[in-house]
Amino acid sequence: MVYAFALGVTLGLPLGCYLRETGLARKLQSAYGLFVAPPDTHSSEKYKNKSEQFYKNIKKGQVDPTQFERYVYGGSYAQRTSDEVDKIESEVNQQMKELKYEGR
Structure with missing residues (x-):
C-alpha cells in the first residue's frame, strides 16, 4: 500500500x-x-451533435473554420493559450534568443 x-x-x-x-x-x-x-445536464442536451451545428454555421458564415475545437468543446476550451498566441510567443522567444546571442 x-x-x-x-x-x-x-x-x-x-x-x-x-x-x-x-x-x-x-x-x-x-x-x-x-x-x-x-449528471445535471438535460437529457436532450446529452447527445447533442455539436459538430453538425458547427458545419451548418460555417455554411451560414457565422463561424470561422479554425474555431472547430473551441466551438465543439465549449467556451472554456483553450482559455490558457491559442494557436495564434503560441505562434506569437514562439516568435518572441526566437527573437530573444537571437538578441541574447548577438549581445554576447
Whole structure:
C-alpha cells in the first residue's frame, strides 16, 4: 500500500502538473465531458451533435473554420493559450534568443 502511494506521488504529481501547465488537463476534461455528460445536464442536451451545428454555421458564415475545437468543446476550451498566441510567443522567444546571442 505504501509502495503504491509512493509510486502514485512520484509519477502522478509531476504528470498532473505538466498536464495543467500545458493546458492538456482542460482538453481532457472537455473531451471526457463530450463522452460522459454531467449528471445535471438535460437529457436532450446529452447527445447533442455539436459538430453538425458547427458545419451548418460555417455554411451560414457565422463561424470561422479554425474555431472547430473551441466551438465543439465549449467556451472554456483553450482559455490558457491559442494557436495564434503560441505562434506569437514562439516568435518572441526566437527573437530573444537571437538578441541574447548577438549581445554576447
